[in-house]
Amino acid sequence: MILDMKEYVQYLDGVHKRTMHYVKALPNELLEWKPSEDKFSTGDLLRHIASSRLMFLGIFEHGSWTYAGHDTGKGASIEDISKYLEACQLKLTEGLLQVGNDTLTKKIKTMHGHEVSAWRILMAIPEHEIHHRGQISAYLQMNKIEPPQIFGLKIEQVET
Template identity: 65%
Template sequence: MIHDVEEFVAFLDGLRKRTMQYVKVVPNSILDWQPAENKFSTGDLLRHLGSSQVMFLHVFEHGKWSYPGHERSKGEHIEEIVQYLETCHMKLKEGLLALGNELLTTKVPTLHGYEVSSWRIMTALMEHEIHHRGQLATYLQMNGIEPPQIFGLRIEQVEKV
């Protein structure tokens, strides 16, 4: 359970910082690449990471789900997409801090319509970002780009017992 919104926001900053390490190695040349028809392109995936933060904030603020989309108008080139991601993250942080700790006991609907405490949706927000960061790492590898090491070391560099 989450007990403090300020601590949660600080954790989210670290989570997003690690995600941005991956985003910043994405070249413009693979933004339109997608692993299969009807799947997110790399650019769609990145814009979705921003838009989903706005979506989560909307449910906390208004008690209903609303997704702002991930179309190209939110960023065609990596520089624009990075700006969009930063803007969305700032909006989320400011919104959560404005809601404060009262948010933690507020009930909000899930995507399926039943109500849960907001802190449960806050954990889903984290899980969602981590899921898509892993997806981005796979996209990078499928395009011959080595993703950054999330904590600075490859597993081969960790001492074996």
């Protein structure tokens, strides 16, 4: 259970920073690449992560789930997408700090309409981002680009 919003926001910032390492590893040429026609492109995934941050914030601020989309108007280049990701992260963290600790014990409606403790929705934010970061890692590897190591070392480099 999450007990302190400030501590949670610090954790979320760490997740965001690790995601940004993946953004820096992406060449612009890979932004529209996707493994098949019915899948998100690399750029779509990044814009989706950013827009989803605002969607999650909306449930805490307004009590509604609203998704702004992931179209190229939210960034057509790595630079523009990076700015969008940063802006959405800032808005999310500032908004969560404003709703404060009292929110943590409240009940919030899920997308499916049933109520859960707010801290459970907060747990979904990094889980969602990490899921899509894993997809980006796979996309990089499918294009023969070594993804960044999120903690700086490959498992083979860890001393035992």
